[in-house]
Amino acid sequence: MGKARQKIVIAGGGIGGLSAAMGLAGKGFQVTVLEQSEQFGEVGAGIQIGPNAFHAMDYLGVGDSCRAKAVYIDKLIMMDGLTGDEVAHIDVNEPFRARFGNPYAVIHRADLHGVFLDACRANADVTLITRQRAVRYETSASGARVITEKGDVFEGDAVIGADGVRSKIREQLTGGDELKLSGHVAYRAVLGIDEMPEDLRWNAATLWAGPKCHMVHYPLQGWKTFNLVATFVTDISNVGTNEPGTREEVLERFGHIVPRARKLLEVPKSWRRWVLGDREPIENWIDGRVVLLGDAAHPTHQYFAQGACMAMEDSVMLAHQLEVHGGDFAKAFAAYQKARIVRAYRVVLSSRMIGRHLYHAEGVERLIRNSIMGAKTQQQFYDGLAWLYGGNGLTEVAA
Numbered sequence: 001m002g003k004a005r006q007k008i009v010i011a012g013g014g015i016g017g018l019s020a021a022m023g024l025a026g027k028g029f030q031v032t033v034l035e036q037s038e039q040f041g042e043v044g045a046g047i048q049i050g051p052n053a054f055h056a057m058d059y060l061g062v063g064d065s066c067r068a069k070a071v072y073i074d075k076l077i078m079m080d081g082l083t084g085d086e087v088a089h090i091d092v093n094e095p096f097r098a099r100f101g102n103p104y105a106v107i108h109r110a111d112l113h114g115v116f117l118d119a120c121r122a123n124a125d126v127t128l129i130t131r132q133r134a135v136r137y138e139t140s141a142s143g144a145r146v147i148t149e150k151g152d153v154f155e156g157d158a159v160i161g162a163d164g165v166r167s168k169i170r171e172q173l174t175g176g177d178e179l180k181l182s183g184h185v186a187y188r189a190v191l192g193i194d195e196m197p198e199d200l201r202w203n204a205a206t207l208w209a210g211p212k213c214h215m216v217h218y219p220l221q222g223w224k225t226f227n228l229v230a231t232f233v234t235d236i237s238n239v240g241t242n243e244p245g246t247r248e249e250v251l252e253r254f255g256h257i258v259p260r261a262r263k264l265l266e267v268p269k270s271w272r273r274w275v276l277g278d279r280e281p282i283e284n285w286i287d288g289r290v291v292l293l294g295d296a297a298h299p300t301h302q303y304f305a306q307g308a309c310m311a312m313e314d315s316v317m318l319a320h321q322l323e324v325h326g327g328d329f330a331k332a333f334a335a336y337q338k339a340r341i342v343r344a345y346r347v348v349l350s351s352r353m354i355g356r357h358l359y360h361a362e363g364v365e366r367l368i369r370n371s372i373m374g375a376k377t378q379q380q381f382y383d384g385l386a387w388l389y390g391g392n393g394l395t396e397v398a399a
């Protein structure tokens with residue numbers, strides 16, 4: 001157990017920051033979470049969560065609350081956006097759940113974040129503070145502190161940088177590694193169930209893969225809504241978050257996609273767009289009593305649907321190592337980083353490859369994709385995913 005009076009300050013109250021707060025409070029630490037926004041929350045969109053995330057959430061004490069709000073899909077389907085034919089699917093029904101010990105699910109982001117928020121609010125060892133934007137940190141032999149934009153100082157025995165892809169903590173820790181353009185933009189919308197074409201109301205996370213673009217849809221909120229994400233290669237030159245997007249731009253970029261899928265993109269009355277940022281993997285997440293977690297450490301393209309899952313796993317590992325090392329931050333942070341770096345960056349680099357070679361494939365590459373993916377058995381898919389879905393980040397699973 002951590003020494004009861006040890007305090008940890010977390011910059012960022014997303015899924016990473018709040019899951020870390022739950023993990024650390026569970027080991028006896030007093031935790032303060034600083035969030036820059038007016039209130040804690042998440043964007044109005046869906047998120048996919050693999051079995052590994054449920055394993056992590058069980059460790060963090062929120063698994064059942066999340067299970068109560070999730071939608072349990074039967075399949076992950078890849079469709080060829082040029083022909084409208086199915087390329088392949090992965091069954092995520094009983095045999096999948098039996099193999100990996102938990103379901104594959106989809107959930108509204110506000111519900112997932114809300115599960116952690118409720119748990120933090122109910123925990124006397126977690127203090128949640130809004131409207132505090134971390135701008136820098138200081139670390140010494142005996143502690144660390146966060147200094148915010150308002151000039152306030154939050155003292156702790158250690159600091160966690162969970163402030164996302166634009167992390168100020170990472171910026172200082174690395175000496176300013178560059179936030180790059182990923183070259184991809186994601187448009188998001190949530191449709192009422194009545195707006196969803198009946199012939200596409202599938203109990204699946206469905207991905208239509210087209211050259212240089214793809215779209216994803218799945219049911220949400222007890223089948224009251226459908227999540228829709230349209231992603232394409234872009235030359236927009238500024239990273240942007242939750243900006244208004246235009247229907248014309250989406251329709252133009254999906255002009256080559258089969259009408260059955262493309263007509264879905266005509267439904268949303270409004271779109272929000274994310275011009276996605278990216279960072280290169282780094283080998284060090286630690287500066288004395290300060291450590292990075294979640295997207296601040298390893299931002300990823302969304303193509304493996306694992307960024308938030310990895311943030312939750314980070315929280316499990318960090319809490320576990322602090323327990324193992326009795327609150328010795330130097331030892332615990334080193335062990336956390338060692339245990340997480342390969343797995344988290346395997347997701348990051350695999351996601352880049354999946355986007356390039358599977359989801360956005362064109363020409364002969366598309367034909368090869370269809371041939372390879374279409375020939376795989378369910379067993380082969382499961383074996384290939386065992387390294388990812390089988391554990392909660394504490395234990396690696398033999399593939």
Ligand SMILES: Cc1cc2nc3c(=O)[nH]c(=O)nc-3n(C[C@H](O)[C@H](O)[C@H](O)COP(=O)(O)OP(=O)(O)OC[C@H]3O[C@@H](n4cnc5c(N)ncnc54)[C@H](O)[C@@H]3O)c2cc1C
Pocket residue numbers: 011012013014015016017034035036037046047048049132133134135162163164165166167168186229274276293294295296300302304305306307308309310311
């Ligand atoms: C289109 C899209 C689809 C995705 N789909 C999936 C999916 O299906 N499954 C999945 O697992 N992941 C998915 N992801 C990835 C996932 O959203 C992220 O990996 C996850 O949200 C990271 O959580 P985080 O808490 O580390 O960072 P964030 O979610 O970015 O949270 C950071 C928090 O810190 C706050 N903050 C930022 N800077 C400061 C500061 N200086 N001081 C104080 N507070 C600050 C922010 O306001 C925010 O609340 C997707 C991402 C995108 C873009």
